[in-house]
Amino acid sequence: MKIYELQKGATSLDGLVRADRPDPRPGPREIVIRVRATSLNYRDQMIVTGNYFGGPVSRNTIPLSDGAGEVAAVGAGVTRFKTGDRVAGTFFQGWISGPMVERFPALGNPLDGTLAEHIVLHEDGVVAIPPSISFEQAATLPCAGLTAWNALMVSGKPVKPGDTVLCLGTGGVSIAALQFAKAAGARVIVTSSSDEKIKRACILGASDGVNYKRFPDWEKEVLRLTGGRGADHIIENGGAGSLTRSFEVAAFGGKVALIGFLAGGKGDINPAILMMKSGAMVGIGVGSRAMFEDMNRAIEVNKIKPLVDKVFPFDQAADAFRCQAAGDFVGKVVITL
Ligand SMILES: NC(=O)c1ccc[n+]([C@@H]2O[C@H](COP(=O)([O-])OP(=O)(O)OC[C@H]3O[C@@H](n4cnc5c(N)ncnc54)[C@H](OP(=O)(O)O)[C@@H]3O)[C@@H](O)[C@H]2O)c1
Incomplete structure (x- = not known):
């Protein structure tokens, strides 16, 4: 063969x-x-x-x-x-x-x-x-599919109708998460390096996208889009390089599903931000x-x-x-x- x-x-x-x-x-x-x-x-x-x-x-x-x-x-x-x-x-x-x-x-x-x-x-x-x-x-x-499913439905609190789910990037895990979150009745916001990719995510059901190249402080944009409330679930594909921004953008009681390390292995991480919101972080293994x-x-x-x-x-x-x-x-x- x-x-x-x-x-x-x-x-x-x-x-x-x-x-x-x-x-x-x-x-x-x-x-x-x-x-x-x-x-x-x-x-x-x-x-x-x-x-x-x-x-x-x-x-x-x-x-x-x-x-x-x-x-x-x-x-x-x-x-x-x-x-x-x-x-x-x-x-x-x-x-x-x-x-x-x-x-x-x-x-x-x-x-x-x-x-x-x-x-x-x-x-x-x-x-x-x-x-x-x-x-x-x-x-x-x-x-990719199962990682997204585990992050949204199994590990930590499951997504529910009306929640806001933030997906970092438009790759395999993020797009699967978008599709599962939409099926569960949630609002989905994506980040991406490309406006064209954001358009495609919106066709799939994302309500909004933030281009993290044009908005390096993308967490501020997501907070603006959610009226300051933030996201209930974050598909955290960035890792150490984006974690503090994800903590900033988490809603009170929000969940950060720790999945990837696309934004690099190092970063200035401040876990107190999540603690002060009674947020949770959970590691995902497919x-x-x-x-x-x-x-x-x-x-x-x-x-x-x-x-x-x-x-x-x-x-x-x-x-x-x-x-x-x-x-x-x-x-x-x-x-x-
Ligand atoms: N823990 C687990 O069980 C598990 C399972 C699967 C994957 N992972 C990890 O999760 C991450 C995503 O995996 P994948 O297979 O979905 O990747 P992928 O399909 O290759 O998608 C990568 C996409 O992420 C975006 N991206 C690149 N750099 C980024 C950054 N600095 N910040 C935010 N987004 C960025 C890009 O999309 P845009 O151009 O739209 O930004 C890129 O196309 C990887 O780190 C992977 O190792 C972990």
Whole structure:
């Protein structure tokens, strides 16, 4: 079967090479998935450049955590799926339900990922995908979609109708959060580097956007837009570089879902601002299989269509990585097989 491998020790896209491996056969309780679509996350850029936690990959590794396809074969004792079922792998293999109690291994690093014709997973690390969405749309869910769902619906207080949700940026996590928050009856405000991207977020249902390039003090704009009240939920993709602004913009009792580090690893953080508002901050680690299944039910019931912006064929996988690294997209970049 055809695959891509990130070569051991890789620190740039030059380390991403086409390769072949034998067609996999399922062991007991394993299933083989014929991957139809796979999507990129910011994490995948960090892995390719050797900047992910733990440094460069320590062996030749199939990249990407997110993929969707159909079951091609099942091993002995498999009861959860049958050949032909439409499925996706879970980001963390082994986290079934309940709170995170250990750091489970993830697809794409340290485990082999989804940029391959076939992948083999334990049946417990697989979910059925919503019938009403395509493989491309389903490939956006395992990491970005589930992170947004966990941040809004599971960890800390859940979003409720009338809340204001602030999403930092217009990438995979933010746009999924926008879609879930709208389905829950909330108002959504986005920040972005681009007026054009803000327009696209507004078409999806955002009420307003703030261009953080033109308004470096974007928190003041968001406070103005909310009549000084602030946001009840903040999808905090910036990390240390934006946290103090997120504390400033949080409403009383607001929740800051700590997700990413796009604004850099360092910053002058003042936690007292959040404390004085009885606010809360919660760390998000993608999510469990049970959360993934809950999210999929919500997607089906609400007919949510995850936003796939750019689609590349398998042979142009490197171009997909370049597109994502350049920030030249809203929502998700997908590779089809
Ligand atoms: N904790 C977890 O479980 C978890 C899970 C998934 C992702 N993450 C992290 O969450 C972050 C977002 O991931 P993703 O996959 O959604 O990324 P992505 O799809 O690559 O989206 C990145 C987008 O964020 C915006 N951005 C860039 N720099 C920014 C900044 N300084 N401040 C605000 N926005 C900025 C840009 O959009 P605009 O041009 O519109 O600004 C960019 O297109 C990353 O740090 C990722 O590592 C964490």
